[in-house]
Amino acid sequence: MRRLFAAAIVRELRLALRHAGDSLAAVLFFALAAALFPLALGPGPALLARMATGTVWVLALLAALLPLERLYGADHEDGGLDELLAAGLPAPAIAAAKMLTHWLACGVPVIAASVPVQVMLGAAPTPVGLAALALGTLCLSLIGGVAACVSLGARRGTLLLPLLALPLATAPLIFGAAAADAARLGLDATSDLALLAAFLCAALPVCPLAAGLALREG
Amino acid sequence: MTYRLALRDVCIWRGGLPVIEHLDLDLEAGGALLLSGCNGAGKTTLLRTLAGLLRPRSGTIRLGGETLADAPPRGWLGHADALKPALTACENLAFAACHHRDRNAAIEAALARLDLAALAEMPARMLSAGQRRRLALARLSLSPARLWLLDEPSVGLDAVSVARLGALLADHRAAGGMIVASSHVALPLPGAAGLVLG
Numbered sequence: 017m018r019r020l021f022a023a024a025i026v027r028e029l030r031l032a033l034r035h036a037g038d039s040l041a042a043v044l045f046f047a048l049a050a051a052l053f054p055l056a057l058g059p060g061p062a063l064l065a066r067m068a069t070g071t072v073w074v075l076a077l078l079a080a081l082l083p084l085e086r087l088y089g090a091d092h093e094d095g096g097l098d099e100l101l102a103a104g105l106p107a108p109a110i111a112a113a114k115m116l117t118h119w120l121a122c123g124v125p126v127i128a129a130s131v132p133v134q135v136m137l138g139a140a141p142t143p144v145g146l147a148a149l150a151l152g153t154l155c156l157s158l159i160g161g162v163a164a165c166v167s168l169g170a171r172r173g174t175l176l177l178p179l180l181a182l183p184l185a186t187a188p189l190i191f192g193a194a195a196a197d198a199a200r201l202g203l204d205a206t207s208d209l210a211l212l213a214a215f216l217c218a219a220l221p222v223c224p225l226a227a228g229l230a231l232r233e234g
Numbered sequence: 235m236t237y238r239l240a241l242r243d244v245c246i247w248r249g250g251l252p253v254i255e256h257l258d259l260d261l262e263a264g265g266a267l268l269l270s271g272c273n274g275a276g277k278t279t280l281l282r283t284l285a286g287l288l289r290p291r292s293g294t295i296r297l298g299g300e301t302l303a304d305a306p307p308r309g310w311l312g313h314a315d316a317l318k319p320a321l322t323a324c325e326n327l328a329f330a331a332c333h334h335r336d337r338n339a340a341i342e343a344a345l346a347r348l349d350l351a352a353l354a355e356m357p358a359r360m361l362s363a364g365q366r367r368r369l370a371l372a373r374l375s376l377s378p379a380r381l382w383l384l385d386e387p388s389v390g391l392d393a394v395s396v397a398r399l400g401a402l403l404a405d406h407r408a409a410g411g412m413i414v415a416s417s418h419v420a421l422p423l424p425g426a427a428g429l430v431l432g
Binding site for chain 2: 020031035090096100
């Protein structure tokens with residue numbers, strides 16, 4: 017069972033590496049969309065710096081949605097999911113392997129790209145802000161996985177996926193952006209960070225189980 | 235207790251309609267069962283249920299004395315080949331080979347068995363339909379499962395490859411494995427029991 021799970025993670029990572037274009041597309045979307053804000057809002061440094069944290073968080077959330085459909089949909093369509101299930105791998109373990117891969121292939125590059133994006137918007141990135149973004153993107157990978165599994169096989173899954181994921185992502189967005197903003201202003205971010213971590217702790221077991229249930233019934 | 239597959243009074247419903255009703259079935263170690271029936275008769279549905287991918291509405295399915303939920307893995311070859319176009323032939327077999335101690339040797343042997351050794355480093359998207367089916371069969375041959383479930387295994391295969399499939403299935407049965415297959419054409423499964431659905 018442990019060997020199967022390890023093999024599934026290796027399989028997912030290998031696929032993510034071969035489809036590196038998906039990760040690149042998410043990161044480029046993140047950077048390009050951020051570059052639109054100064055164009056639309058005007059180059060006022062005070063306004064941009066004030067909005068930098070929120071911009072980064074909302075765009076990280078949207079960028080996380082981009083690779084979800086291929087990550088889950090391809091295995092659903094080509095029979096790969098049946099193969100993994102028949103091999104004896106429990107559905108929640110399949111979902112967990114995909115969620116981890118999503119974070120490594122999309123979350124981590126977005127965290128790295130958030131540093132130059134924040135500098136561009138005139139807000140110096142803080143270690144606490146980056147830590148919050150790391151926790152937040154993990155939450156997004158977990159939530160996105162559930163939404164992707166639930167919308168698998170639905171006729172308009174592409175439309176359904178963001179509608180399912182975005183409402184669930186409000187809590188990490190609120191606490192994460194608040195923590196990062198507090199850190200930027202030199203205030204105490206402990207309580208927001210703790211609430212974000214608490215959300216992650218709840219999502220870690222619940223999301224793979226819920227996604228696994230959706231995979232089995234899908 | 236001998237290793238066997240036993241179905242008792244199994245009913246399977248799909249989309250609110252009964253597909254298979256009150257099915258009793260026994261398969262001993264080394265046995266083979268060939269499912270036939272017209273399109274939509276429930277061959278794939280029965281195979282998916284045996285694979286644990288669908289739940290029967292009622293009845294019990296036991297494999298080697300265990301209920302299906304905690305039964306060991308099944309070897310599965312579905313309609314779709316489940317190959318990743320971006321991965322090479324070798325890499326496509328890596329997951330299935332994770333039970334083997336020497337994975338690379340096991341993959342090489344499986345590829346050679348289906349005459350795919352020369353294509354080991356070729357991405358699966360470059361393979362023809364028949365070669366993809368053979369690659370899926372090579373993956374099946376790596377499965378540690380004793381029960382193999384094959385949905386139209388010979389689709390796209392030429393005569394030589396069908397003979398290779400026959401040898402693969404015969405070896406599996408000789409080692410005490412069981413095979414349930416569906417097909418519209420004759421399969422190289424000598425002595426297989428037949429079950430007509432629908």
